[in-house]
Amino acid sequence: MLSVQGLACARGGLPLLEGVSFALQAGQALVLRGPNGCGKTTLLRTVAGLQPALAGEVSASTDSIAYAAHADGIKGTLSVRENLEFWAAIYGTRGIGAALEQMNLRALADRAAQNLSAGQKRRLGLARLIVTGRPLWVLDEPTVSLDAASVALFGAVVRAHLAQGGMALMATHIDLGLPEAAILDLTPYKARLPEPGAGGFDEAFL
Amino acid sequence: MIALLIRDLRLALRAGGGFGLGLAFFLILAVLVPLGVGPEPATLALIAPGILWVGALLACLLSLDRIFALDFEDGSLDLLATAPVPLEAVVTIKALAHWLTTGLPLVLISPVLGLLLFLPADAYLWLILSLLLGTPALSVIGTFGAALTVGLKRGGLLMSLLVLPLYIPTLVFGAEVVSRGAQGLAVNTPLALLAGITAGAVALLPFASALVLRINLR
Amino acid sequence: MASFWEYANPLKFMRVTDWLLPIVAVAAVVVTATGLIWGFFFTPDDFRQGATVKIVFLHVPAAMMAINVWVMMLVASLIWLIRRHHVSALAAKAAAPIGLTMTLIGLITGAVWGQPMWGTWWAWDPRLTSFLILFLFYLGYIALWAAIDDPDTGADLTAVLCLVGSVFAVLSRYAALFWNQGLHQGASLSVQPGTRMDWAYKAPLYTCMLGFGLVFLALLLAGTRTEIRARRMKALVARERMA
Numbered sequence: 328m329l330s331v332q333g334l335a336c337a338r339g340g341l342p343l344l345e346g347v348s349f350a351l352q353a354g355q356a357l358v359l360r361g362p363n364g365c366g367k368t369t370l371l372r373t374v375a376g377l378q379p380a381l382a383g384e385v386s387a388s389t390d391s392i393a394y395a396a397h398a399d400g401i402k403g404t405l406s407v408r409e410n411l412e413f414w415a416a417i418y419g420t421r422g423i424g425a426a427l428e429q430m431n432l433r434a435l436a437d438r439a440a441q442n443l444s445a446g447q448k449r450r451l452g453l454a455r456l457i458v459t460g461r462p463l464w465v466l467d468e469p470t471v472s473l474d475a476a477s478v479a480l481f482g483a484v485v486r487a488h489l490a491q492g493g494m495a496l497m498a499t500h501i502d503l504g505l506p507e508a509a510i511l512d513l514t515p516y517k518a519r520l521p522e523p524g525a526g527g528f529d530e531a532f533l
Numbered sequence: 534m535i536a537l538l539i540r541d542l543r544l545a546l547r548a549g550g551g552f553g554l555g556l557a558f559f560l561i562l563a564v565l566v567p568l569g570v571g572p573e574p575a576t577l578a579l580i581a582p583g584i585l586w587v588g589a590l591l592a593c594l595l596s597l598d599r600i601f602a603l604d605f606e607d608g609s610l611d612l613l614a615t616a617p618v619p620l621e622a623v624v625t626i627k628a629l630a631h632w633l634t635t636g637l638p639l640v641l642i643s644p645v646l647g648l649l650l651f652l653p654a655d656a657y658l659w660l661i662l663s664l665l666l667g668t669p670a671l672s673v674i675g676t677f678g679a680a681l682t683v684g685l686k687r688g689g690l691l692m693s694l695l696v697l698p699l700y701i702p703t704l705v706f707g708a709e710v711v712s713r714g715a716q717g718l719a720v721n722t723p724l725a726l727l728a729g730i731t732a733g734a735v736a737l738l739p740f741a742s743a744l745v746l747r748i749n750l751r
Numbered sequence: 752m753a754s755f756w757e758y759a760n761p762l763k764f765m766r767v768t769d770w771l772l773p774i775v776a777v778a779a780v781v782v783t784a785t786g787l788i789w790g791f792f793f794t795p796d797d798f799r800q801g802a803t804v805k806i807v808f809l810h811v812p813a814a815m816m817a818i819n820v821w822v823m824m825l826v827a828s829l830i831w832l833i834r835r836h837h838v839s840a841l842a843a844k845a846a847a848p849i850g851l852t853m854t855l856i857g858l859i860t861g862a863v864w865g866q867p868m869w870g871t872w873w874a875w876d877p878r879l880t881s882f883l884i885l886f887l888f889y890l891g892y893i894a895l896w897a898a899i900d901d902p903d904t905g906a907d908l909t910a911v912l913c914l915v916g917s918v919f920a921v922l923s924r925y926a927a928l929f930w931n932q933g934l935h936q937g938a939s940l941s942v943q944p945g946t947r948m949d950w951a952y953k954a955p956l957y958t959c960m961l962g963f964g965l966v967f968l969a970l971l972l973a974g975t976r977t978e979i980r981a982r983r984m985k986a987l988v989a990r991e992r993m994a
Contacts, residue, residue: 343987375615378751394615398608404547415615416536698887699919705926748907
């Protein structure tokens with residue numbers, strides 16, 4: 328499970344969000360909403376452990392998280408199979424068959440990833456999540472460049488993952504067809520800058 | 534761990550991986566030097582140890598910015614940083630892959646280039662041995678430089694400026710081994726110092742590289 | 752008893768240096784001018800080197816500061832990495848160009864001195880080579896600061912570079928010693944018995960060294976103040992954008 332308490336995070340030295348709290352139990356999903364630049368990506372990177380929090384804490388063992396960013400980390404000169412097998416080896420899991428099946432990539436398995444379309448690449452990137460075998464998926468705009476059919480496919484994959492006791496934390500604008508997912512709007516958590524002259528130790532820089 | 538090494542080697546060997554560019558550069562340098570200096574065997578033999586070491590060093594430098602830049606651009610580096618492998622191990626494997634695709638081929642081709650530059654017969658053993666001992670340090674130090682400049686636009690030139698001064702001790706001791714070998718002098722001291730620098734760099738620098746990589750990713 | 756670390760607060764630092772900087776600046780000018788005038792005009796010519804020897808009053812203090820500034824940057828970098836005081840990182844940033852200039856002064860005065868003494872402007876002597884290498888390290892450090900937008904990332908990366916660079920700078924020094932035993936005389940000031948330099952020279956030389964130290968301190972304080980203001984401006988612009 329994941330529990331976030333009073334989290335504050337910053338991008339480029341500027342605080343973006345503060346006081347964000349939420350919790351996820353097994354089988355639950357949470358969708359983050361908010362206008363561009365409100366700090367969704369920053370929050371997800373903080374939860375994934377890529378950057379330190381300004382304040383608050385994230386209680387999830389880092390080895391339960393599988394993170395997927397805007398970029399898919401696909402190597403164009405490797406085939407779909409080789410790409411997935413690499414991540415399977417890194418995460419110490421076996422078998423990429425289920426992932427190929429669920430993301431409908433079986434027919435493309437031996438094609439070099441550079442010859443895939445943008446949507447197919449995205450599907451490969453999401454197949455990586457299944458390969459990791461991690462319970463908590465942290466997803467940043469997972470449906471970018473997916474067509475309607477693939478969005479539905481992805482929604483089904485997330486639902487199957489939740490049904491197995493998995494969790495998903497997502498930033499997305501698109502309706503995934505997951506009515507059970509809770510929605511958290513980040514707009515009210517926008518960080519307020521300290522008042523000038525409030526006397527904070529390094530206030531001259533904020 | 535092994536999977537990462539295999540992937541990096543595979544990427545380097547496939548089309549567009551840039552394997553062999555360093556080697557070709559080393560060869561071109563060995564051809565250009567006599568053309569610039571003159572064909573006199575005595576002169577060439579005198580400068581051969583230094584030229585071969587400087588050439589190996591520059592050839593190493595050429596391929597450094599590929600170590601992390603490609604993984605950074607396509608997002609793999611973020612994913613690797615959140616994967617269950619310590620970043621220290623990732624940078625060590627990256628350095629090893631760089632050495633296998635750049636340093637080791639340079640070591641293997643160096644005797645041929647020594648021939649072109651009239652390297653004295655006594656020095657061949659020491660040339661190969663010193664490059665074998667020294668090039669791993671070049672890869673590890675270079676990995677640090679690459680990690681330091683990974684997120685920067687036009688980082689390549691800056692990286693050369695940062696890495697070249699760090700290469701000085703390795704170059705001095707490495708070239709000294711070969712030129713002493715060429716003169717038939719004892720090479721123990723510079724060889725031991727070279728091995729010491731390599732051992733120290735391999736043992737300690739990955740921690741610094743992983744640290745700066747984490748800073749660059751956040 | 753107030754903690755020493757209080758001065759790491761940018762506001763407190765600005766308040767204190769507000770009155771400290773003019774004092775240090777005046778002291779720096781007075782001491783350096785005294786030392787240089789004393790050294791140039793009121794010391795006897797050396798019986799072998801003639802008046803050329805007087806360049807020592809520029810050369811030695813500059814060379815000494817070139818190394819000391821790097822050591823100061825190393826300490827400031829460590830303080831930043833361990834305690835994360837912004838002033839410390841900015842002080843290291845402000846010190847680098849001063850160190851670079853000191854190194855350059857050392858190299859140029861050395862060349863001017865070496866020409867009549869050794870008959871050459873430059874020699875690949877270990878000491879000279881080490882200073883040239885130090886010059887390259889300063890260049891790299893400054894270039895890295897200049898290349899990074901985010902101030903905290905820049906502070907972190909340059910601090911690590913300074914640490915790693917220090918180790919390699921020391922290694923390079925020994926490598927240069929090993930590589931060529933050179934022309935350069937031993938250290939000008941030596942604690943060995945049988946002093947090599949007369950007090951008539953030593954007194955103005957020590958004055959010059961103190962003067963250069965004060966000049967560095969004054970420039971450092973001024974530079975750090977500028978960096979703090981620049982950082983503050985950057986923060987204000989970002990604040991505008993956010994609001």
